[in-house]
Amino acid sequence: MNATGISPDGAGPLLDVRALRKVYTGRNRSVEAVRDLTFSVGAGDLVCVVGPSGAGKTTLLRCIAGLLAPTSGEVVLEGAAVQGPPPGMAVVFQEYGRSLFPWMTVQQNVELPLKQKKLPRARRLELVRNSLDAVGLGDVPAAYPWQLSGGMQQRVALARAVAYEPHILLMDEPFAAVDAQTRADLEDLVRSLWQRLGVTILFVTHDIDEAVYLGQRVLVLSSSPTVVLDDVAIDLPAERDQLGTRSSARFAELRAQVFGQVQRAKHQSGAPDHQSGAQGQPAGSRPADTGTGPETTEDRQPTDAGSR
Amino acid sequence: MNATGISPDGAGPLLDVRALRKVYTGRNRSVEAVRDLTFSVGAGDLVCVVGPSGAGKTTLLRCIAGLLAPTSGEVVLEGAAVQGPPPGMAVVFQEYGRSLFPWMTVQQNVELPLKQKKLPRARRLELVRNSLDAVGLGDVPAAYPWQLSGGMQQRVALARAVAYEPHILLMDEPFAAVDAQTRADLEDLVRSLWQRLGVTILFVTHDIDEAVYLGQRVLVLSSSPTVVLDDVAIDLPAERDQLGTRSSARFAELRAQVFGQVQRAKHQSGAPDHQSGAQGQPAGSRPADTGTGPETTEDRQPTDAGSR
Amino acid sequence: ACGSSSDDTPSGGSGGLDKVKVGAIPIIDVAPLHLGKAKGFFREQNIEIEVINTTGGSVAVTGVVSGQFDFAFGNVVSLIQAHSQNIPVKAVTVGNASTGKPGEDFGGVVVPPDSPIKDAAGLAGKNIAINNLNNITDTTTRASIRKAGGDASNIKWTELPFPEMPAAVMSKRVDAAMVVEPFFTIAQNQGARVVAYNFAEAIPNMTVAAYFATEQTISQKADLTGRFKTAMDKSLKYAQEHPDEARQVLQTYTKIDPAVAAKIVLPAWPAEINRESVQTLADLMVSDGLIKEKVDVADILP
């Protein structure tokens, strides 16, 4: 619950990202997506990561998940450097529709990783049932993912991660594609799961409201090439609710603070000389209007622009 | 600019929807999507239509566009009953990705309807250039739609509609799938195009903020089977901007008013006994949690729940 | 002859039968084979034959060379051709022969009823359908044209399966067609006129086809070959002497209409290969350019 990443019980950081750098090298281009990231996350923390689109949030997360090898620097999880996907970690992807196996029922989807863990059948079924109950889907284990609504699908993905009993749960903009109402519900779900299970969560989003509402800490990344711009401790009460918390004065303050940083982030990256690069790109490259184009954001207030 | 649909200059309504009723008859079920809609839109108006999901907004729009034959009642455009897609009308669909021809460049996409109109080449090129410039895409005529971001694609669709020089422009939740920032930009674009070109616009959305921000009038539809619940005149100043307008007191009032109607709409439809129908549907049919399920909305305040 | 099967060699083992596969086209020409099988002539020689349908001479040669058949039926031109390509095949006994009687043979050249062509000489320069180019049909047709005093050098040949020929002639898609039974009869039933009996006219008493095997089989299984020849010769003789039974046996392996089968002219099934006719044929092949070098048919005849 503090901004240093050392959890208060002195157990030392669970996750340590050290001078992480990632350069994508393609055929005849290479992109430095992440320049230099250093931070740590204590056991049981819920850390949100925000940053403008293209900041390298996904890149960071994939490095932590062991899906991508860093160009330099390292990711240390529970004392060991991450080489491949570490055991005890679960990832919830943004594209829920594509991360569930359409040929399996909800039950089978949740159960598959447990089978791999070689848990006995009874235990597996118990875990599946519990986690589906936890996300409020106890009644549809036999349905196929595509028979469910988007929000329900995302909850299945969450249930799968929860059933896996990970020490650390990574989420990459998991609610970007669900509607406002469902999103609020899922946010509350994440917080309640986190509180009940004591799992460490790293939650990537580009929604500032969401980050402030959910997290204990909010890491603000600069735009690409990426560095950590700020690490905001969220000192809101542990019990949060969509209405009360979001309308509280402290929430507005924190949101304004993060928003200020994100605004700064758009104009400041690891490479100052790179700043104007985003505008001069030809058609077909990363579009200039994915929500963070410098040309339209200056004149917006934190309270408005940050919320979707 | 008034709620009656008769434009102030006395030119009479451009569009007249009279006792429109639409029943979908399927294999062994028939759905009365629209029960009885009557309203008119004056020339040069910008009317927004809001209503809960499944209200029949798309159905209404497709009837107006002549893509769907009404079961009874009629749509009169410029004095003539609509039989098929009338000339001089342009439609912007929600599914931007699917309404552009992927095998044509941006330029060709915008130009195609003009070719069909048999405009001379020079005039076509001029119209294409102007409309692309107007939506801020003057520099990508040679790109293919799938090389652009979602917001850019939607702008191409808009440019195509604008270049067509329609008298009336229909839009069906055109910005539902683009991110917040782009959405704000596109909203301003629509208003400025409308002001510049004097075209009549019917704008369907389920976002109350958007409807209030954009429209001169907001038509509130009940849930299915659908009737017009309210017709709110938006007396905001003609010059609107995302920050000032949205934070003005009058905006909040109007939003609250519309929101109240929409809340009422969910529980009231043309057929009161139909009310609970939405909940009893099996999995796989219209998902129960698309943001307007009756079970979660009561406890939310207008200012929060209504925004996308 | 029934009792003479006692000179059995050790190969048969404990009274076991030698299983022999014979490749043959399902046409009239091989009626003796089927008849002999039905009559038990092969069993008398301790041979159990299985007749396997082939689609033509080259398949038969290939089958024999690859060991799929022990013996096969094929026309002598194919044999000569194979020999000229150094394929080691050799005739065992006669297959069938022309009746040698112009006017009453099992094949000939037909023309539409109203055709201006009156005789073989009139075929010069015409479009004639044959079943296989560079084979026995065109070689003999050329020969009979030359014999009739025509010019055989500029004929336009069209390859066509026998079954298609009656229709082709009657609809005048070709000027003439060299057909064999049963299509010879079918064509005539439809009104076609015969202008040449090329098998009979080209070479006197010409041997058309033979049963053959590889040289290896003939030398290494001399006994079996001998017994096969014995049975085959008996069958040929029987078929020659009992044409009605030969006609009947057709129904077991072809789809010829019984009414047609009763009317067709059967080929001759003589006891011996007419070596002279084969040599003449081989010489014709050289002059017609089918093969490059002169062949001594003694190499391929038994």
Add this chain to the structure above:
Amino acid sequence: MTPAATVPPPAATAPVPAGRSGGTGPRGGNALLGLLGFATFLAVLEVVPRSGLVSANYLPPTSRIAGALAELLGEGRFWTAVADTLRGWFLGLAIAVALGVVVGFVLGTVPVLREFTASTIEFLRPIPSVALIPLAVLLFGSELGSVLLLVVYAAFWQVLVQVLYGVRDVDPVARDTAYTFGLSRWTRIRHLLWPTALPYLLTGIRLAAAVALILAITAELIIGAPGLGNEINRAQSGGAVDSMYALIIVTGLLGVAVNGLARRLERAVLSWHPSVRGEETP
């Protein structure tokens, strides 16, 4: 020999909306129309020879063909031929599918192999299987083996190419999901690769089934191996035009049956796939 309907791999039609009930329409009505279409076809076949447009000697009217067909159905020999053809077809198809799946998965999962075999596959694939007839006759004579060689050769490519597409089409997100949950290689193949490739494989099988049947009959016809093709040959060389057409009709009907069977298999196995489930939900 690839005359075959190809809905390109179901998953490859990404831009197509999944849930379209497009064209399925009322089932009964369609079947009726189809029957009507077929009846019209038969009627034309009846009228054309009767009107003298072509001689009935060469194209007999439907009624005579039907008579010959009825006769055929009573013959043991005919059923043996059908059995022979079906055996060649099925064995060939089974071998081709097995080979295609194994080779496809190996090549598909090992990028280097795939890269280095691509050109060879491109070269071998268009070699027409008829070119192999001499080789087939040489190796197997005019028996089942020859038919199998041709059938397997033609059908194998259909399956292989589809499997290659399928294996490559694994969704990156699904793959990452599998990695992060630490699924083993075998589990990934079994639960990720296989289901992803399955729709493609089934398309491949459907194509291959049609091709295999056509090739089986062609091989019998040309090489003379026992089966329907050989029966056609026999009828033809005996001048039995009616039976020949009856046999041709039988081959056509077999083809229709094989295609129907393959589609049914597809529907049963792919209940979860958009192309199939789309037909059920309106």
Add this chain to the structure above:
Amino acid sequence: MSAHSTVRPGRRSPGAAVGTVARVLRWIAAVLGLPVALLALWWVLSADSETFYLPPLAEILAAFDDVWLRSDRLRADVLPSLLRLSAGFGLAVVLGVGLGVLIGSFRRVRAFCEPVLEFLRAVPPPVLVPVLMLFAGFGNTMKVLVVLSGCVWPILLNTVEGVRAVDEVLTDTCRCYGIRGPARLWHLVVRSASPQIVTGLRQALSVGIILMVISEMFAANNGLGFSIIQFQRTFAVTNMWTGILLLGLLGFLLAVLLRLFERRALHWYSGLRQFQRNDGHR
């Protein structure tokens, strides 16, 4: 929902030139490696082949020159074959796409025709040759028709599927903007079905080559297929092998041509697909 595009120009790394050379070398190795290895293997294994039907590769290659290049055969045999193939293929394209658009556009027409089409498709083309000869004689027309009769099915059926899958939103868009008649046909229907049509073309091509050979088994006096069959019948085995080799080579070249055409005509589609596969998440 933001669209990512991977086409991002970046700085060239200093080692780019070296990398390019290495990549080209690797590409060459990948394309030629296996074929060369296989040829070498064939060469070695057949070097002292005694089997009559499997002559040494060296001998075949030596003969190739004589048989095809130093004689009139390229003009007298290969050219007519290719002309007939392209005529049949071209007609099949016109007919297949034309009928396919018609059948695909109207549900009733489709229901009416489907069973008959399925049936005709299932009849092996060689069986149809005698029927075709009844109507078309046995000149070039017949051979072109044989090719057509086989090629048309894959094109037709693929076109039907493609036309059926035209996106509804695009259809509505066209209606709204008054895009009708030929413009609609071309800009909407054909273009949108074109990926499937090209799939059909590819299948049709391999069928076409096979049928080119088969058609030359009947009533031919020139052609590549005719030559191969003549070689086979006259036991000129080495020559026959050169023919098979040439056939394979032709098939390969034609497939490459088609691929080039596809690359030009469908570059939008491959771009779209790649985008969807890589990072389009909708």
